[in-house]
Structures are given as C-alpha cells and as structure tokens.
Amino acid sequence: MPRAIVGVLVGLVLAALVGAAWGQGYTPPPRGAPDGRVGGASRDVLSNQRRVALVIGNGAYQYLPRLENPKNDAQLMAETLKSLGFELIGGGPLTDLDRRGFETAIRKFGAALSGGAIGLFYYAGHGVQVQGGNYLIPVGANPTTPADLDFELIDAGLVLRQMEAAGSKLNFVILDACRNNPFGGRGLRDARGGLAQMYAPTGTLISYATQPGNVAADGKDGHSPYTEALATAMQQPGLGVFEVFNTAAVTVKNQTGGDQQPWVSNSPIEGTFYFVAPVTVNITPAPDPEVIFWQSVSNSSNPADFEAYLSKYPSGQFTELAKNRIAALRAAATPPPPPPDPEMVFWQIIQNSNNAADFDAYLSRYPNGQFAAAAQTRAAQLRPPPPPPPPPAKETTVAMAVPPPAPPPPPEGEAGWSTDQKREVQEALRALGHFRGDSDGNFGPQSRAAIKQYQSFAGDDETGVLTEPERHQLIVASHRLDALLAEAKTSPSGTAAVSLKGGPQRLIKAASFETSGNTNEAVYWYRLAAVDGEPKAFTNLGTLMVRGQGADKDTDGARLLWEVAAARGEPIAMYNLGAAYEHGIGVDANPEIAKKWYARAAALGHPQAREALKRLGG
Numbered sequence: 001m002p003r004a005i006v007g008v009l010v011g012l013v014l015a016a017l018v019g020a021a022w023g024q025g026y027t028p029p030p031r032g033a034p035d036g037r038v039g040g041a042s043r044d045v046l047s048n049q050r051r052v053a054l055v056i057g058n059g060a061y062q063y064l065p066r067l068e069n070p071k072n073d074a075q076l077m078a079e080t081l082k083s084l085g086f087e088l089i090g091g092g093p094l095t096d097l098d099r100r101g102f103e104t105a106i107r108k109f110g111a112a113l114s115g116g117a118i119g120l121f122y123y124a125g126h127g128v129q130v131q132g133g134n135y136l137i138p139v140g141a142n143p144t145t146p147a148d149l150d151f152e153l154i155d156a157g158l159v160l161r162q163m164e165a166a167g168s169k170l171n172f173v174i175l176d177a178c179r180n181n182p183f184g185g186r187g188l189r190d191a192r193g194g195l196a197q198m199y200a201p202t203g204t205l206i207s208y209a210t211q212p213g214n215v216a217a218d219g220k221d222g223h224s225p226y227t228e229a230l231a232t233a234m235q236q237p238g239l240g241v242f243e244v245f246n247t248a249a250v251t252v253k254n255q256t257g258g259d260q261q262p263w264v265s266n267s268p269i270e271g272t273f274y275f276v277a278p279v280t281v282n283i284t285p286a287p288d289p290e291v292i293f294w295q296s297v298s299n300s301s302n303p304a305d306f307e308a309y310l311s312k313y314p315s316g317q318f319t320e321l322a323k324n325r326i327a328a329l330r331a332a333a334t335p336p337p338p339p340p341d342p343e344m345v346f347w348q349i350i351q352n353s354n355n356a357a358d359f360d361a362y363l364s365r366y367p368n369g370q371f372a373a374a375a376q377t378r379a380a381q382l383r384p385p386p387p388p389p390p391p392p393a394k395e396t397t398v399a400m401a402v403p404p405p406a407p408p409p410p411p412e413g414e415a416g417w418s419t420d421q422k423r424e425v426q427e428a429l430r431a432l433g434h435f436r437g438d439s440d441g442n443f444g445p446q447s448r449a450a451i452k453q454y455q456s457f458a459g460d461d462e463t464g465v466l467t468e469p470e471r472h473q474l475i476v477a478s479h480r481l482d483a484l485l486a487e488a489k490t491s492p493s494g495t496a497a498v499s500l501k502g503g504p505q506r507l508i509k510a511a512s513f514e515t516s517g518n519t520n521e522a523v524y525w526y527r528l529a530a531v532d533g534e535p536k537a538f539t540n541l542g543t544l545m546v547r548g549q550g551a552d553k554d555t556d557g558a559r560l561l562w563e564v565a566a567a568r569g570e571p572i573a574m575y576n577l578g579a580a581y582e583h584g585i586g587v588d589a590n591p592e593i594a595k596k597w598y599a600r601a602a603a604l605g606h607p608q609a610r611e612a613l614k615r616l617g618g
Contacts, residue, residue, distance in 0.1 A: 049169060050117035053078075053086040054109040055093045056102070058125030063142040064182045069219050070124035071095050073176055073227040077122045080231040084275050086120060087112070099138040102154050110162030113171070120172035121159045124227065127177025128153070136177065143183065170273060176209065176227050207245045208263040209252070225252045226262055238278030294318045299518050301492075303329045328494030345479050346472060347371045355416060356382035357468045364469060413468055414443065425471060428478035429454060433535075433567030457563055459593065477560060484541075484557050487527045492520045500525075503532030510537065519550030530561070538565035539573040546585065555586025566600065574601035575609045582616070591616055 057074025059067040074093035082088060089109050097105060106121075113119045126137040130146070135153035143152040156175060163171045209226035219225055229251035233244045242264075249262035290313050297305040298321075306322040306329075313319065343366050350358040351371075359379035363372060414422075419441035426447060429435035434457075435450035443451075448464040455462045460470060490496050500506055510525035523544055529537035542561035545554045559580060565573035578597035581590045595616050601609035 050115075051081075051084070051086040051120070052089070052109070052112045052117045053081045053120040053122065053172075054089040054105055055081065055122045056097055056105065056124070057093055057095045058097060058123075058137070058139050060096045061126065061137070061139050061141075061182075063140075064126055064137065067125060069222060069224055070176070072222045073124040073224055074122065076223060076231050077124075077174065077227060080234055081120060081122075084234065096139045098140040099152065099154065102136070102138050106154075106158060106162060109159075110166055113163060113166035113168045116167055116169045118170040118172075119163055119166070119168050120174065121163075122172075122174035122176070124176040124224070126182045127156075127175060128182065133157070134175075136175065137182065174227075174230070176224055206265045207249075208265075210260045211263045214260075225255050225260065229255075234275045237276040238274065239276075240272050240274065244275060290316050290318075299516070301329060301520070324494035328490060328492055331490075332492055342476055342480065343369050343371075346476050347375075349472065349475055349479075354382060355468075357413075357416075358472070361469045361472050365472075414465060417471075421471075425466065425474065426450075428474045431478045431481055431564075432474070433564045453567065457567065480557070480560060481564065484554075484561065485527050485531050487524060487531075491524045497528055503529045503534040503537070506532060507534045507537050510540065514540065514544070519544055521550075523550035530564075533568075535565045535568040535570035535573070538562070538568070539570050539576065542573070543576065546580075555580075559586060566597075569604070571601040571604035571606040571609070574598075574604070575606050575612075578609065578612060582612070 055074050055078040057070040057072075059070040061067070071093075074095060078088055078093040089105060089112060094101070094105055109119065109121065123136055125139075128135050128137060130149055134156040135149060136156055137153055141152040143149055159173050163173070209224070219228070226248065229248040230245070233239065233247040233251070236244075236247070239247060245262065245264055249264075253261050293309060293312065294316075297309055298318075300306070303326045306326045309316070309322050310319060316322075346362060346365065347369075350362055353359070356379045359375040359382070362369070362375045363379070366372065369375075417425075422441040422443060423439045426435055426437070426439040426441070429447070429450045430439065432454065434453045435447065437444070437446040437450075451466055452462045452464045454474060455464075455466075455470070458470070458473070466474070487497070489498075500509060506525050506529035510522045510529055513519070513525060514522035523541065526537045526541040526544070530541055538561045542558035542565070544550050545552075545561070546558035547553070559577065562573040562576050562580075566577060574597050578594045578601060579585065580594075581587060581597065582594035583589060595613060598609045598612045598616070602613055
C-alpha cells in the first residue's frame with residue numbers, strides 16, 4: 001500500500017537557556033562527541049547537551065488497513081539515533097501504541113527534555129489531514145464522525161508544544177505517516193490525503209517526505225524511501241542540518257524518478273549543528289633529516305659521531321654544539337684521578353700534630369695501616385716521660401726531701417683544641433649540613449646542637465661534646481665530601497659551569513638530563529647544585545652513585561651524600577638510608593638503624609617510610 005506523504009517534522013527549538021555539560025547517565029556517541037554551533041555559542045555548548053529521542057512505529061491497526069513498514073522504520077531510526085548519542089524513551093522503539101500509550105510516551109518525552117536537552121521525535125504510521133490540522137493515528141482509533149477526532153487521534157502540534165514548554169535548545173520531530181486518507185468512505189468529508197503544511201515556530205525546521213498535499217511511496221524493501229535515506233544521511237560526518245535533509249531529499253527524488261520530492265519549511269535558524277562532527281585530519285610535516293641525524297648522536301660519547309655530523313652538515317644548525325661536544329669528549333678522555341684514600345687523608349691531617357691522642361686515634365682506626373709505625377713512634381715522642389724514681393734513702397739521713405710534683409698531662413679532647421681547630425670543627429659541621437651558625441671557634445648552643453645531631457647520625461652517644469676520634473672522623477668526612485663534589489669547569493658536553501648559576505636552576509637542569517638518560521651530564525649538574533646547597537641534589541647524586549650511573553659506583557660516598565641531605569631535612573635521603581641499612585646496601589644490614597632512619601623520614605610525611613616502619617614493627 002502506498003505510504004502517504006512521509007512527513008518529517010524536524011523541530012530545532014532554540015531556547016535562550018544555556019544548558020549544563022554531560023547529563024547524568026549520558027554516554028558520548030562512539031563516533032566522537034557531535035559538534036555544532038548555534039548563534040554565537042561555541043561548538044561545545046550544543047555537543048555537550050543530552051540528546052533525547054522518542055521513536056514510535058504503528059502498523060498493527062485494528063480498524064484501518066495494516067502497515068508493514070512502520071515497525072521496521074522505527075527500528076532503523078532508533079538504532080541510528082542511539083549510535084548518535086540519543087537516549088531513547090523506553091530504551092528503544094515503541095510500537096503499536098494506542099491513544100493512552102501515545103499520550104503517556106509524549107508526556108515522558110516532554111519531561112525528559114526539561115533542562116534544555118536536545119530532543120528528537122519520530123513517528124511512522126497512519127496520519128491524516130483534517131480541516132488544515134495534522135493528526136497521528138493510534139492503533140485502536142476508529143472515528144466515525146468529525147466529532148470523534150479529538151478523542152481518537154493525536155494532534156501533531158502536541159509534540160511541538162511539549163518541546164516549547166521544556167525550553168529545549170535543539171529538537172527534532174520526525175513523522176513518517178501514511179498520507180493517503182485511511183478513512184475513505186466513512187463519512188469524514190473533511191479528511192484528506194497528505195499532511196497540511198505546518199508553520200515552524202522560531203528556530204524550528206519542518207521537513208516533509210514529499211510536498212504538502214502529495215502522497216509518498218510506502219517502500220518495497222521493508223523501509224520507506226525517506227526514512228532509509230534520512231538515517232543514512234544523519235550518519236555522514238560533517239553534514240549540517242540542511243545538508244542532511246537535502247542529501248536525503250536528493251536520494252529519494254532519484255530513487256522515485258521525481259515522483260516523490262521531500263519538502264522543507266523553516267524559520268530562521270542561527271549557527272551550525274552536526275549529527276556527526278567533521279573528521280579532522282592533522283597533517284604532520286616531514287621530519288628534517290638534519291634534526292633526525294642530530295637527535296641520533298646528541299647523547300653519544302664518541303667524538304667520531306659528531307665529526308660525522310660536521311662532515312655531512314658543515315654549516316648546519318648544530319655545528320657549534322657538535323664542536324663543543326668533540327672538545328669536551330677529548331678533554332674527558334683522560335680518566336679522572338681516583339678518589340683520595342681515606343687513610344691517607346687522615347694521616348695528612350694529623351701528621352704534624354703535637355697531640356699524642358691524634359696518633360692514638362689513627363692507630364685505633366688503622367692498626368695495620370701504612371703509617372702505623374710512624375704513628376707509634378710519634379705518639380711515644382709526644383707522651384711525657386714518667387717521673388724519675390725517688391733517690392735511695394741514706395741511712396745517715398734523718399729527713400727526706402719531698403720531690404716536686406709531676407707536671408699535669410696535656411689536656412685531651414676539646415680542652416686541648418685551639419680556636420682554629422674549633423673553627424675547623426664548625427666548618428666541617430656546616431659542610432655536612434648540621435651547623436648554620438658562624439664559625440667563630442666558640443662552641444655555643446648552636447654548635448652543641450649540631451654536634452649532637454652529628455653524633456646521632458653516626459650512632460654515637462649524643463653528648464654534645466666531641467671526643468678526639470669523633471673530631472677526626474668528622475674532619476675526614478668533610479674532606480671526603482669535598483672530593484665527592486669536586487667538578488671540572490665544563491660539563492661532559494662542553495657547557496661551562498658559569499653559564500648557569502643558582503642551585504634551583506642547576507638542580508632542574510640536572511633532573512632534566514637524568515630524565516632523558518644522560519646521567520653523565522646529570523651527575524655534573526647535581527654536583528654543582530649540591531655545592532650551592534640544594535638538599536635534593538645531594539639525594540639524587542647519591543642515588544646515581546649507588547647505581548653506578550654517570551659516576552663510578554660508590555656506596556660509601558652515596559651514604560655520605562644522603563646523610564648530608566638528611567641533615568638538611570630531606571626525607572627521601574632519610575628513606576634511602578633506612579633502605580640501605582635494612583637491605584645491607586654497602587653496609588651490614590641493621591634493622592634497628594634502618595628503623596631510626598625510617599622514623600625520621602616518616603616524621604616528615606614520607607609515605608613509604610611509614611609502610612617500612614610497619615613492616616619492621618617500628
């Protein structure tokens with residue numbers, strides 16, 4: 001049976017209200033968020049709105065000729081709209097509705113549109129024009145007189161009024177109605193085939209499957225020609241609203257040989273809306289061969305790689321960098337001197353001392369050292385000789401003379417230190433991060449607090465007073481730190497140290513080199529940042545040393561650097577020290593010392609330190 005003018009009543013109702021972003025329960029369509037623009041608003045304003053659709057297909061009529069295609073057309077349109085991000089009232093197409101079901105569905109649809117959602121109404125089934133009005137026909141309708149129409153049929157204007165009341169920003173209403181008069185011969189003289197032209201409210205577009213008053217084909221392949229063409233056009237990326245309906249209309253016209261020509265009536269509509277957003281194609285320019293060459297050699301440690309670059313690009317954009325890198329690599333070809341021997345440093349400090357306790361401290365630390373014999377001789381020379389024995393008593397002597405008292409032994413420890421030696425202690429405490437005051441040779445409260453912290457870190461009794469062995473260990477550690485932080489005037493890549501000043505800037509530069517995998521440059525700039533007093537520089541430098549990355553593997557040196565960082569309040573360094581003592585990295589495993597370091601880090605908010613304390617039962 002022919003399907004009467006398959007009317008597509010598409011309303012784009014533009015409200016002044018600007019809606020919110022993604023509605024609750026809304027899932028963006030799988031093709032990517034639809035794009036659109038209305039008025040001066042950005043494209044995201046419309047594409048972020050909820051999309052709600054009501055799809056109805058009536059074909060199993062009780063008192064009118066049955067229709068085969070509406071159910072199929074409703075299913076096709078529902079699947080299409082769902083793929084475009086529309087929520088469907090009832091979860092899918094609603095089919096074969098009576099008047100009560102029809103009204104209930106339209107009411108739910110209007111409620112769902114509240115808040116400015118984008119709406120779309122689709123109907124496939126019988127429709128009729130009576131006295132210039134358009135009516136949709138429920139499956140149980142059986143009017144016999146004109147007075148029955150208001151009680152049996154659904155006024156198509158009801159849908160438009162629901163949309164207008166909801167304040168929707170953008171709406172679609174699609175009517176695919178059988179347009180020949182299904183009530184022929186029933187005495188409804190005013191009923192006519194085809195639908196009457198409806199006037200679109202502000203911001204509304206109404207499209208008919210054929211010209212007003214004409215009859216459209218019902219279709220022979222299970223779908224009406226217009227619904228099938230419209231569903232296809234909606235899914236083409238980048239088509240605006242008018243392009244979608246024009247594309248569908250041209251398709252229908254060609255398929256029917258011009259017998260059916262869809263029709264559009266609209267009021268002014270501002271802006272652009274897409275069912276599917278245009279596809280954006282980004283064109284990446286071809287890479288520069290010179291840049292690729294340079295990137296492949298920039299981190300090389302072989303001068304021949306940079307010479308190859310200069311040979312290929314003698315006037316290239318990286319020629320100066322290549323020359324600097326060649327010079328730096330050749331200068332670095334001579335291996336750096338080995339770190340100083342701690343025993344040698346200790347001996348150099350005390351060899352001219354006039355205090356026997358200094359040499360006793362050396363012998364205590366290095367009983368079989370290379371200078372043990374000299375230390376024993378020097379200690380014996382500096383010790384005062386024992387007092388001579390009293391002369392033998394003479395029998396004829398009546399009284400004995402009392403010998404003079406022996407001179408007191410020279411003071412040991414702090415009491416015997418000169419002002420310069422005390423200043424040396426304060427400078428060493430400052431270098432190791434414990435002391436912040438002036439090096440004036442006066443051991444005041446700040447100096448005592450620094451000594452206690454040093455003793456705590458070393459595992460000694462926290463007396464606040466240094467013993468002679470403690471003083472020498474402190475001085476040796478200070479000299480060891482100086483050796484660890486000694487650095488050339490230019491980096492391995494040939495960059496001068498003076499080209500970047502300031503601890504924070506040098507720390508950032510070192511971290512960027514470490515992130516890129518250039519640990520040689522990272523170690524260089526971490527050392528400079530540490531000299532500037534950056535706590536994290538000590539931590540990161542120690543980590544690279546314990547791994548042997550960018551520097552010779554040195555667990556003792558790493559532990560010293562972490563202790564300096566810890567003295568400056570760096571929790572990561574404290575955690576590293578805890579891990580070293582827990583797992584025996586460069587030291588004998590000692591859970592008790594590990595817990596002390598973890599506790600210090602946890603007190604400063606380090607989360608892994610808290611977990612480690614729980615693990616060790618601290």
